[in-house]
Amino acid sequence: MKKIVLLIGLFIIGFSSFAQKSEYEVKENIQYYNAATNKSDSYINERCVLDIYYPKNTKGFATIVWFHGGGLTGGSKEIPEALKNKGFAIIGVNYRLSPKVKAAKCIEDAAAAIAWAFNNIAGYGGDISSIFVSGHSAGAYLTLMTGLDKKWLQKEKIDANKIAGLVPFSSQCITHFEIRRENGIPEKQPTIDAFAPLFHVRADAPPVLFITGDRELEMLGRYEENAYMKRMMKLAGHKEIKLFELDGYGHGMTEPGFPLLVNEVNRIIKEKQPKK
Numbered sequence: 001m002k003k004i005v006l007l008i009g010l011f012i013i014g015f016s017s018f019a020q021k022s023e024y025e026v027k028e029n030i031q032y033y034n035a036a037t038n039k040s041d042s043y044i045n046e047r048c049v050l051d052i053y054y055p056k057n058t059k060g061f062a063t064i065v066w067f068h069g070g071g072l073t074g075g076s077k078e079i080p081e082a083l084k085n086k087g088f089a090i091i092g093v094n095y096r097l098s099p100k101v102k103a104a105k106c107i108e109d110a111a112a113a114i115a116w117a118f119n120n121i122a123g124y125g126g127d128i129s130s131i132f133v134s135g136h137s138a139g140a141y142l143t144l145m146t147g148l149d150k151k152w153l154q155k156e157k158i159d160a161n162k163i164a165g166l167v168p169f170s171s172q173c174i175t176h177f178e179i180r181r182e183n184g185i186p187e188k189q190p191t192i193d194a195f196a197p198l199f200h201v202r203a204d205a206p207p208v209l210f211i212t213g214d215r216e217l218e219m220l221g222r223y224e225e226n227a228y229m230k231r232m233m234k235l236a237g238h239k240e241i242k243l244f245e246l247d248g249y250g251h252g253m254t255e256p257g258f259p260l261l262v263n264e265v266n267r268i269i270k271e272k273q274p275k276k
Contacts, residue, residue, distance in 0.1 A: 022055035022087060026079070032093075032116035047096050048109055050116065053079045054089035054124050062130035062164070062265055063089040063121050065114055067139030072103045072178040075138070082258035088265060089126050091117055095142070103178045104195070107152055110142040114163070115156035129272070132165045132265055136254050140168030141176050144197035148205055165207045165268050167261045170218065170251055173197045173225040188220070198229055203237030209264045210243040211257045217250035 029049040031038050038045040055061050064083060068075040077092035084090070095109035117131050135143045146152050147166040153159065175191040185191055192198050210230055215223035223245055230243045244260055246253045 022058055022085075024053055024085065025056045026051060026053045030116075032113045043096055043100060047094050048112070049077070049094050050113055051077055051079055051092045052089060052124065053084065053092075054126065055087060057125075059125045060127045060130075061087055061089055061125060062132065062269055063091060063117055063126045064261070064265065065091045065093065065117050065131065065133045067093055067095070067110060067113075067133075067135030067142045069135070069137030069139050070097070072098050072106050072138045072141075072176060080254065080258060082255060083262065086262055089121065089124065098178050098182070103176060103182060106138070107142060107145045107195075108155075111146045111152035111156055111158075114146055114153060115158045118158050118162070129162070130164050130265075130269055131162070132167065132268075133163055134167040134169065134261055136169040137171070137251065138176070138178075140171030141197070143168045144171050144173070144208075145195070145200075147208075148197055148200035148202065149194070161204060161206060163206045164272075165209065165264060166205070167209045167211065167264055168226075169211050169254055169257050169261075170213060170222055171197065171210070171226065172222070173229040190221075198225075198232065201229070201232045201236045201238075203233075203239075205233070205238060207240035207264075207268060208233065208238070208242075209260065210241075211246065211253070211260055212243070213246050213249040213251055213253040215245060217248075219251045222251065 028051045032050050033044055033048050068078055077094040079090045079092045093113040096105050114133060122128050133143045133147055143166055147160055147163055150160045175193055175196040177187050179195045180191055210226040212218055212223045212226050226243055230241055233241050246256050249256055
C-alpha cells in the first residue's frame with residue numbers, strides 16, 4: 001500500500017524547547033583526513049572537507065552526518081535549512097567525485113567523514129552514541145554502503161553498528177549507476193554485486209528508515225529498489241526498518257522528507273533514554 005505524507009499537519013514529534021533556545025555555531029572546511037593524507041593528495045586536500053553546525057554550550061546532542069547527492073559526479077556539501085535549530089549537530093560532507101577518481105573512493109571518503117564524527121563530536125559537546133547518517137540520492141547510497149558493508153568503517157577502526165540510525169533519501173539499492181558505467185554496464189541493466197547495498201543485507205544493522213518519492217515519479221525503479229531492500233532486510237531478521245513513499249513527489253523529495261528524518265532521530269533518542 002502506498003504511504004502518503006502530507007505537509008499540512010505534519011509536526012515534528014519530540015521537538016523540545018531545548019532546541020529552540022540553543023545558539024548555534026558553524027565551522028567550515030574542516031579536513032577529515034589526517035595531515036599526512038591531505039599532504040599526499042591535492043584532490044583530497046581540496047575536496048575532503050566538512051562543515052559542522054552545532055548547538056553552542058550544550059552537552060549530549062545528537063549528530064546527523066549529511067551526504068549531498070549528485071550521482072557521485074557532482075554536488076557540494078550542505079547544511080539543510082530544514083534540519084537547523086532542531087537541537088542537533090549537522091555535518092555536511094564533501095567527498096571526491098567520479099570521474100576524477102573511481103566511484104569507490106566516494107564510499108571511502110564517506111567512511112572517513114563518519115569516523116571524523118565519531119572521533120571528534122564529543123569535543124563539540126555531542127553524544128557519540130547518537131550519530132545518525134543520512135543523505136539524498138548518491139548521498140543516500142553512501143549512507144547505506146557505509147552503514148551496511150562494515151569493511152568501509154572498519155578501515156577507520158569504527159564499528160558501523162555504532163551508528164544510531166540510517167536514513168537514506170531515494171537511495172540506489174542495487175549497484176550505483178556510476179559504478180556500473182565505469183564497468184561498461186548500461187544504466188538500465190540492474191546489477192547486484194559488492195557495490196550494492198542489497199548485497200549487504202543483515203539483521204544486526206542499525207535502524208533504517210528508507211524514504212523515496214512517488215513510485216510513478218521517481219528515477220527508474222528507485223521506489224521498487226527500496227521496497228525490495230526493506231523486504232529482504234526484514235526477511236533477514238532486521239527488526240527496526242521502515243519505508244515511506246512521498247505521494248506526489250519525484251526524486252527531489254528532500255523537503256517533505258526532512259521532518260521524517262527529524263522525527264526518526266527524536267524517536268531513537270527517546271527510546272534510548274532510561275525508562276522511569
